[in-house]
Structure formats: C-alpha cells, structure tokens
C-alpha cells in the first residue's frame with residue numbers, strides 16, 4: 001500500500017473567525033458553505049452575535065464560528081460584542097484571523113492582533129488576507145508585509161472571499177491544522193441557528209444596505225411571527241427597533257418608500273435562504289437608547305454568557 005492509499009483520518013474542530021468589522025469574515029463563511037447563513041453588508045458591525053457555519057466533507061467537518069468584528073467599543077452593546085468574540089477564540093481549535101488588504105492595517109487591526117497574541121501559547125492560528133482582488137499588483141508585496149508584521153510567525157494567506165482566489169488553498173490549510181476528531185453534527189446541518197434568527201439578521205442587513213450613516217447601527221430586529229404556510233410559503237412578522245423618533249422617520253421614509261425597499265430586499269434574501277416564498281411584514285418601533293440599556297440588551301439576546 002502506498003501512502004496515497006492510506007485512508008485519511010477524519011478531522012474536525014471549531015474554527016473561530018476573528019477580525020475587525022467589515023473585512024469579510026461572514027462572506028468567507030458563506031462562500032465555504034455555498035449558502036448565505038451569515039448576514040453580509042458593506043457597513044461595519046453587521047454580525048452581532050456568534051453564528052455557526054458547519055461544513056461537512058468526506059474526511060472532515062469544519063465548524064466555523066463567525067464572530068462580531070473586534071472594534072473599539074462605544075457603548076455597552078459594543079463591549080458585549082467584543083467579549084463574545086474573545087470567549088469564542090479561547091475555546092476554538094483553530095483561530096482564523098482575517099484582515100482586509102483594501103487599506104493598510106488600522107488601529108482595529110492592531111487591536112485584533114494584540115488579542116491573538118494574548119491567547120495561550122500553542123493555540124493554532126492561521127491568517128487570511130482578504131480582498132486581494134482590490135490591491136494592485138504593484139502594492140501587493142508591501143501591503144502583505146505590513147499585515148505580516150502584525151503577527152510575526154503566523155502564516156497569512158492572501159485570498160478573495162468574493163472572487164475565489166486562494167479560497168481552496170486556505171481551506172486546505174485549515175483542514176491540515178485541525179485535530180483528528182469525529183463528525184459532530186449531522187451532514188445536513190449547515191448552521192445551529194434557527195431559520196427565524198437568520199431571517200432577523202437578513203432584515204437587519206437589508207436595512208444596513210439601504211440606510212446611511214448614523215441610523216443603521218441603532219437598529220435591532222425581533223421576529224414576532226414565523227409561520228409555515230406550506231405550499232404558500234412562510235408568513236413572517238418582524239419589529240424593527242430604533243433608538244429615536246427621528247430614526248423611525250428615516251427608516252419608514254417618505255410615504256413608506258424606505259421601509260418598502262428594506263422589506264423587498266429582505267424578503268428576497270429570506271426566500272433564497274429558506275428556499276420558499278415569503279410574506280414579510282415589518283413594523284418600526286422606538287426603544288429609547290437600547291444600545292446602552294443593560295436590560296434591553298439582555299432581552300434582545302446580547303449576553304455573552306448566553307451565547
């Protein structure tokens with residue numbers, strides 16, 4: 001028997017994805033799963049809680065944990081998001097740290113690197129230098145070196161989550177770095193989230209896409225009804241919370257146009273995610289200052305203890 005004939009041992013483990021907001025962590029997970037389970041948007045801080053993405057292969061199972069981007073916290077919600085991200089790193093079998101090549105390293109990138117260095121000795125860490133499609137060949141070497149300097153000794157692979165460059169290579173390295181282990185989840189599971197949680201995220205992502213600046217991050221979405229209507233698809237009612245009356249006006253828009261656009265975009269994404277027709281009704285409510293209100297945050301599920 002040659003080496004190539006030797007049956008490969010089964011590998012599995014939890015891969016925590018870490019990085020500042022907006023570098024493409026959720027996009028990368030969605031690309032590996034071939035399906036949108038994680039909300040993606042051009043605005044930073046799209047992901048608010050940890051999400052599992054489960055990739056089952058013939059000889060391995062990779063459980064990706066998408067974490068909120070680590071950033072300088074401006075309110076209690078931000079602190080909770082950072083704390084949740086950090087505890088996931090400590091428990092992971094492998095930490096995949098994601099940077100974006102679009103711009104040189106930022107203070108948030110340095111903050112991420114410090115947190116990686118603070119992990120226990122011997123914790124396996126791999127780097128992905130995403131958005132390589134946005135860098136001119138002339139800048140590539142210098143830009144890569146600037147990121148490599150942040151984490152000496154860590155292998156960092158340039159990749160494009162959206163265009164596919166080196167995506168397979170990165171996955172190969174991830175597999176090699178995982179411990180041998182069993183298949184933890186059934187093959188058909190791709191996430192531990194319920195469809196309704198994903199739907200809430202997709203509604204928020206739609207709002208992030210369409211609204212400008214201030215408002216988006218003051219938004220939280222609660223699903224009030226999620227009913228199956230069999231051949232007629234699903235019926236969903238959701239409440240979109242904002243912090244101030246003025247924001248409510250902006251979200252609804254002139255004659256309701258903005259809310260209709262958000263609803264249409266979200267409905268289309270939920271239909272793709274769930275594979276069926278969706279009827280979606282969204283209402284908008286003000287919950288004053290919820291991002292700094294400990295009790296409101298707990299009610300909405302932002303509790304690192306309760307991840």
Ligand SMILES: Nc1nc2c(ncn2[C@@H]2O[C@H](COP(=O)(O)OP(=O)(O)OP(=O)(O)O)[C@@H](O)[C@H]2O)c(=O)[nH]1
Nearest residue numbers: 021022023024025026027041045046047069161162
């Ligand atoms: N050009 C290009 N754009 C990308 C790439 N990967 C992600 N993006 C875009 O970058 C933006 C941010 O992507 P996300 O996946 O939401 O980023 P994230 O790291 O999950 O952000 P947070 O959840 O806010 O921490 C989106 O508009 C993506 O389409 C890439 O490889 N190339």
Ligand SMILES: [Mg+2]
Nearest residue numbers: 025026046047
């Ligand atoms: Mg994300």
